[in-house]
Amino acid sequence: MGGPPQVAMNLVWALQQLGVDAEILTTNHDGATELDVPLTQRVNYQFREDGATVPVWFMPFKRPALKEFLFSPAATRWLWQNAQNYDVLDNHYLFCYAPTCAAAIARWHRVPYTVRTMGQLTPWALSQRLVKKQVYAALIERRNLDRAAAIHCTAPSEVEDVRNFGVDTPTLTLPLGVSPLIEIEDARSLIHEKYQISDATPIVLFLSRLHPKKRPELLLQSLHHLASQGLSFHAILAGDGDPAYVKKLHTIAQSLNLSDRITFPGLVLGKLKDCLLQGADLFVLPSFSENFGIAVAEALNARLPVVITPGIQIAPEIEAADAGLVVEETVESLALAIEQLLMKPYLREKLGKNGQHLAQSRYSWQAIAQQLIPAYRAIAARQPLPKEPCFQPISCPIFDKKTQIC
Incomplete structure (x- = not known):
């Protein structure tokens, strides 16, 4: 399904290498088909040919799937029962059911959460299906952004998009990463x-x-x-x-x-x-x-x-x-x-x-994860975001519970 899922998997993998207990919640949607994976249970999902795996909870979604919205009652139930077991919910993407639902449930259970907008607030992206997004934002998404502990932006221009959308939530500006290169001589x-x-x-x-x-x-x-x-x-x-x-x-x-x-x-x-x-x-x-x-x-x-x-x-x-x-x-x-x-x-x-x-x-995943960890730690402790990113490797667990990416 393109870049956003790869970002989530590589980021969780990098966080795990640094001692953070992180998991992914998503659906089994795979375009016109469905992933052949166990549902409603924790799966060690292999996502790279080098054998790298990440823990994923796959939830069934309701067809017909409306673009990338992917309504999932199973994800709602699971989040309601389990959100409070995590220190931070990292909500990945906008205008999509799982992260939208996760933000609302996190507020109810008083669990701090972040939002990664993934370019969905650029003028071009907002102009696509404009009326639907305006209604969705007015009813749900703007509140999710306003009440987030932080918004993860990948470039200064994305911070501008957030501000132009009328959101004053603290932002953390970090790029995304690339997997290590495996050279092929021929x-x-x-x-x-x-x-x-x-x-x-x-x-x-x-x-x-x-x-x-x-x-x-x-x-x-x-x-x-x-x-x-x-x-x-x-x-x-x-x-x-x-x-x-x-x-x-x-x-x-x-x-x-x-x-x-x-x-x-x-x-x-x-x-x-x-x-x-x-x-x-x-x-x-x-x-x-x-x-x-x-x-x-x-x-x-x-x-x-x-x-x-x-x-x-x-x-x-x-x-x-x-x-x-x-x-x-x-x-x-x-x-x-x-x-x-x-x-x-x-x-x-x-x-x-x-x-x-x-x-x-x-654009090293490890370097990006190292800089995210102090932010997660501050958010979990209900403290302000660090003013300067931390570039020192952190190799020990820092949470009593877990980080959840939705």
């Missing part, structure tokens, strides 16, 4: 062989959910512009999405005479995903809005130069680190940036090296 040859791409042809990678928010259509138009100039490239648009929208993208690619230059492999995970990140020549994500952009950080970590738009909230950090190209949201600007990287291998090498340094120094 990644490039594996990818060229798998997708039958000539060794001399550079690969442009789009790795994200296929959704209008991510603007793959803008990328296709830019690639058409480059193809008309005779540039050599092959683009891989990896990700899944609504079948009707994916079909539309195939039709657009065909109408632009890009069919022999484009591959749509669908959702990629595990080693294949790592191969794509390490075997491609550059990464492009022209999103309208991204609160952080996990896929961008993963590309940086894989030493892959990135081309992004200002709507990705870590764009200023990437620009300051000279780790990628941040361009305006036009066909011409995007095409020019891609052309620069296709034509200048030395520039790709420079940006890639800077990007990997940025990712490994700034």
